[in-house]
Amino acid sequence: MVKLVIVVPCYNEEEVLPDTVGKLTELMSGLIEKGKLSQESFLLFVDDGSKDGTWGLIEKYHRENRLVDGLKLAGNVGHQNALLGGLMSVRNEVDAAISIDADLQDDISVIEEMVDLFQEGVDIVFGVRQGRQTDSFFKRFTAQSFYKLMKGMGVKSVYNHADFRLMSKRALAALSEYKERNLFLRGIVPTIGYRSECVYYDRKERLAGESKYPVGKMLSFAIDGITSFSIKPMTMIMCTGLGMIFFAVLAAAYSLYRYLTNDVVRGWTTMILSIWFIGGILTFSVGLVGVYIGKIYLEVKERPRYIVETRLSEGDG
Ligand code: UDP
Numbered sequence: 001m002v003k004l005v006i007v008v009p010c011y012n013e014e015e016v017l018p019d020t021v022g023k024l025t026e027l028m029s030g031l032i033e034k035g036k037l038s039q040e041s042f043l044l045f046v047d048d049g050s051k052d053g054t055w056g057l058i059e060k061y062h063r064e065n066r067l068v069d070g071l072k073l074a075g076n077v078g079h080q081n082a083l084l085g086g087l088m089s090v091r092n093e094v095d096a097a098i099s100i101d102a103d104l105q106d107d108i109s110v111i112e113e114m115v116d117l118f119q120e121g122v123d124i125v126f127g128v129r130q131g132r133q134t135d136s137f138f139k140r141f142t143a144q145s146f147y148k149l150m151k152g153m154g155v156k157s158v159y160n161h162a163d164f165r166l167m168s169k170r171a172l173a174a175l176s177e178y179k180e181r182n183l184f185l186r187g188i189v190p191t192i193g194y195r196s197e198c199v200y201y202d203r204k205e206r207l208a209g210e211s212k213y214p215v216g217k218m219l220s221f222a223i224d225g226i227t228s229f230s231i232k233p234m235t236m237i238m239c240t241g242l243g244m245i246f247f248a249v250l251a252a253a254y255s256l257y258r259y260l261t262n263d264v265v266r267g268w269t270t271m272i273l274s275i276w277f278i279g280g281i282l283t284f285s286v287g288l289v290g291v292y293i294g295k296i297y298l299e300v301k302e303r304p305r306y307i308v309e310t311r312l313s314e315g316d317g
């Protein structure tokens with residue numbers, strides 16, 4: 001029988017937590033009764049430095065509910081790192097782990113399908129959302145442009161898959177080998193290479209509370225995703241540079257010809273234009289190169305990506 005953990009990163013989720021705990025408990029006990037999951041399967045709620053009553057709630061549910069375990073991170077490290085923290089803390093205790101957002105926008109009824117696939121020997125099961133009807137137009141548009149951009153930049157990622165997935169023990173072991181600090185799990189997991197499958201579902205509305213991914217965070221997530229996996233932007237700049245040199249040669253030849261034929265143009269406009277044009281491109285290039293250097297800087301520091309403060313089940317004895 002499969003010993004499963006469901007890892008749920010939570011950041012200021014006191015509004016949805018009661019509902020989420022209830023639904024996941026019901027689902028998991030159902031699967032345990034059916035004999036699909038072992039008795040020792042559990043839910044791990046990772047508190048990502050929440051400022052509200054999230055941790056208090058997790059502690060309370062841990063006391064009342066056998067299936068609930070909690071992990072408190074020392075501070076807010078963001079969704080991706082919190083998720084990694086949860087997965088890595090329990091990876092040696094389980095056969096497989098499923099990660100899911102606390103707001104249950106992803107359909108938990110496909111978890112059974114994920115477990116079945118795992119039983120058949122699949123190591124990674126991606127949850128893929130079929131429709132986005134419940135997302136606002138803006139969210140849908142930005143998210144879809146994001147997937148397309150990623151693809152255009154040559155990043156291997158599963159279309160319309162977020163962080164709802166099952167990973168086997170050995171897939172988790174493989175994940176632990178990725179040492180990067182700029183974590184973008186959806187880009188990393190498909191590169192692991194074990195046998196993988198997709199399950200499909202409709203994405204729902206957030207149960208309660210607000211999105212913890214405002215536009216700013218979404219944008220930086222997208223930039224992170226691209227600059228962590230692709231060096232295409234740099235290649236593009238290089239090509240632009242080549243094009244500019246070619247253009248400059250033509251322009252030089254042309255002005256020389258005008259000069260020799262004594263037909264000198266007082267090209268103030270052209271000059272000002274090119275100053276701005278070149279200035280803009282240079283600034284942009286320097287900025288982009290800076291982004292990469294910034295990443296190198298962060299990587300060489302090799303800081304811990306998360307620090308575990310408490311693991312509830314350890315105090316039980
Ligand atoms: N989350 C987290 N740390 C953060 C931000 C978010 O652990 O700094 C968690 C959050 O609690 C939720 C998941 O990441 O379980 C996804 O966040 P959300 O549902 O707000 O994102 P959206 O679905 O709007 O993209």
Ligand code: MG
Pocket residue numbers: 101103105206211
């Ligand atoms: Mg959500």
